[in-house]
Amino acid sequence: MRLHVTNGQLVTPAGMLHGDLLCEDGVIRGVLDAGTKVDADERYDASGKLVFPGFIDPHVHSRDPGLSHKEDFEHSTRGALTGGTTTVLEMPNAVPPVDSVEVFSQRREQHERSAWTDFGLWGLALGDANLDQIGPLFAAGAVAVKLFWGYALHRETRALVYNLGDEPPENVLMPPPNGQVLNLFAEVARHGGLLAAHCEDKDVLATSQERLGHPIESYQDLLDARPAAAEATTIAIATEFAKATGCRFHVVHLASSAGLDVVRWARRRGVAVSAETCPQYLTLTDQDYGRVGPVMKVYPPVRAQADQDALWSGLNEGLIVSAGSDHAPHTVEEKARGFETQPAGAVGCETFGPVLVDALLRGKTTATRLAEVTATETAKLYGLYPRKGVIRPGSDADLVVIDPEARRTVRNEELIAKQPVSPWHGFELRGAPVATILRGEVAVRDREPVGTRRGRFVAAAHTADRNP
Numbered sequence: 001m002r003l004h005v006t007n008g009q010l011v012t013p014a015g016m017l018h019g020d021l022l023c024e025d026g027v028i029r030g031v032l033d034a035g036t037k038v039d040a041d042e043r044y045d046a047s048g049k050l051v052f053p054g055f056i057d058p059h060v061h062s063r064d065p066g067l068s069h070k071e072d073f074e075h076s077t078r079g080a081l082t083g084g085t086t087t088v089l090e091m092p093n094a095v096p097p098v099d100s101v102e103v104f105s106q107r108r109e110q111h112e113r114s115a116w117t118d119f120g121l122w123g124l125a126l127g128d129a130n131l132d133q134i135g136p137l138f139a140a141g142a143v144a145v146k147l148f149w150g151y152a153l154h155r156e157t158r159a160l161v162y163n164l165g166d167e168p169p170e171n172v173l174m175p176p177p178n179g180q181v182l183n184l185f186a187e188v189a190r191h192g193g194l195l196a197a198h199c200e201d202k203d204v205l206a207t208s209q210e211r212l213g214h215p216i217e218s219y220q221d222l223l224d225a226r227p228a229a230a231e232a233t234t235i236a237i238a239t240e241f242a243k244a245t246g247c248r249f250h251v252v253h254l255a256s257s258a259g260l261d262v263v264r265w266a267r268r269r270g271v272a273v274s275a276e277t278c279p280q281y282l283t284l285t286d287q288d289y290g291r292v293g294p295v296m297k298v299y300p301p302v303r304a305q306a307d308q309d310a311l312w313s314g315l316n317e318g319l320i321v322s323a324g325s326d327h328a329p330h331t332v333e334e335k336a337r338g339f340e341t342q343p344a345g346a347v348g349c350e351t352f353g354p355v356l357v358d359a360l361l362r363g364k365t366t367a368t369r370l371a372e373v374t375a376t377e378t379a380k381l382y383g384l385y386p387r388k389g390v391i392r393p394g395s396d397a398d399l400v401v402i403d404p405e406a407r408r409t410v411r412n413e414e415l416i417a418k419q420p421v422s423p424w425h426g427f428e429l430r431g432a433p434v435a436t437i438l439r440g441e442v443a444v445r446d447r448e449p450v451g452t453r454r455g456r457f458v459a460a461a462h463t464a465d466r467n468p
């Protein structure tokens with residue numbers, strides 16, 4: 001199968017190029033001058049369009065299995081593909097979680113049956129309880145291991161316990177103490193892997209909630225109960241652990257200027273700490289709460305304009321190397337509950353690329369930097385490069401074609417997610433993906449899938465020298 005993509009503005013590591021792409025047997029064969037004559041089975045005319053490497057969304061919670069009334073892998077990957085994402089990296093905290101190589105293999109087999117995009121899998125780090133599984137998980141191709149730092153787990157299901165008060169103490173596995181976390185850093189380093197964590201210090205959160213003195217009733221209460229100091233503190237501890245062990249450490253969903261400052265400080269000291277942020281932190285602020293409403297409740301919380309500005313600087317200066325959606329659906333009913341009792345997390349894998357493209361077209365970053373944080377650097381970080389994440393000969397022909405002139409309003413009722421409630425409902429976005437190409441075949445055209453689902457598992461190959 002030969003696909004000839006013609007006349008596009010190609011976003012390549014060397015910058016923007018006006019040209020053609022020849023894709024054959026799923027990979028990019030050539031980056032050609034516009035108008036080059038080639039034999040092809042199919043042509044896609046990309047005149048006036050931007051052609052990015054297919055987006056990689058490294059932060060997706062598909063709730064499958066275990067909580068598939070909230071979302072499942074078929075819906076999350078179909079939504080992702082529609083939004084221009086060709087690879088998702090699935091988080092490990094379904095039920096049961098991916099805390100062993102045995103569950104990893106089951107999950108891989110399960111998701112191979114329902115994937116619309118290619119996918120990689122995260123492993124879950126529990127501390128000493130599964131330290132012996134870290135090596136086998138990386139050997140099986142895990143993209144990274146995730147530590148929900150400070151979160152307790154349900155003893156039987158190993159599901160995350162968001163509020164300790166919700167469960168009788170005998171049902172709860174307390175989070176590993178920091179001594180065990182240090183062992184974990186050493187073990188991940190030994191295997192040349194990548195450790196990532198939710199960074200909000202549990203003691204800072206507990207004290208802040210106590211100081212608030214009453215349940216969370218307003219958006220300001222939420223910010224007071226989850227201060228930026230909680231994020232910065234955990235990143236500071238992680239920096240020391242990364243320095244002591246040589247472990248590569250990645251902050252997921254960085255949300256604060258204070259947290260970014262610690263990442264900058266770590267990098268100045270030559271410590272391998274990098275960060276991800278998400279469209280919600282890059283495009284919303286506390287001032288949007290009136291418009292967006294309780295569906296905006298995510299952990300860590302969306303903060304002030306100054307935080308958003310700092311995150312854009314961090315992204316453009318290279319401290320934030322990757323963006324992810326943190327697609328974390330709950331039911332429509334749960335998200336409509338009162339602010340205090342509704343679970344944190346928002347639907348986002350379908351809007352991931354489109355919201356960032358809108359920001360690009362509003363001048364927040366450059367096309368090449370956007371391609372880096374949504375594809376190239378993400379692929380490098382998670383051991384998928386150069387197979388994924390880049391427009392160059394030999395790489396998988398995963399592409400997204402963007403029409404910069406299009407305007408599209410996000411509508412809950414048009415979302416593919418099983419529980420369609422988006423923080424961006426009613427937002428008009430500039431630019432829109434008009435085609436998603438997965439391994440050399442058009443997989444979505446104008447939001448409609450073309451052909452059947454054919455996502456595949458991709459194994460990460462980590463080596464110890466791939467520091468961020």
Ligand SMILES: [Zn+2]
Pocket residue numbers: 059061091326328
């Ligand atoms: Zn998450």
